[in-house]
Amino acid sequence: MTAPVLVPRNSPAGVVATWAFGAVVAIAIGLFVPIGDRFGWLAVGAGASLLVGFALDLRLGRPDGFIFRVAASTVGAVAVMGLISVTFALAAIAPA
Structure with missing residues (x-):
């Protein structure tokens, strides 16, 4: 009798x-x-985040859920960048 092959869990480390x-x-x-x-430059940063997410998910070597992981990585990074840029924009217009 052979043991079943265990599939590794989805690791959120790349995301x-x-x-x-x-x-x-x-x-x-x-x-x-x-x-x-x-x-x-934020657009360039978003593109760089896409490439980083793509590279980190390729490193895992698992095809199952690849598109979902890359999408979650990229959308999350763009959302974080948006929140930080809004913070900088509000700080720029606030009176000193």
């Missing part, structure tokens, strides 16, 4: 790492990029 990457990119953009150029 969370992509979200953290998005947060770091958004904070760097908010600190180092002039206000007028931030929107374009």
Whole structure:
């Protein structure tokens, strides 16, 4: 009798790492990029988050749920970047 092959659980580490990457990119953009150029750089950061999420999920080597994991990684990173950029925008218009 052979033992059944156990399928590893879905690890959220790749998703969370992509979200953290998005947060770091958004904070760097908010600190180092002039206000007028931030929107374009946020698009570049979102594209970089897509590539990071893609690479981290490819590292797992499991085809089941790949599209869902990449989508969750990317959408979450873009949402985190959006929240951080709104925070920087509100800080920019607040009186000193």
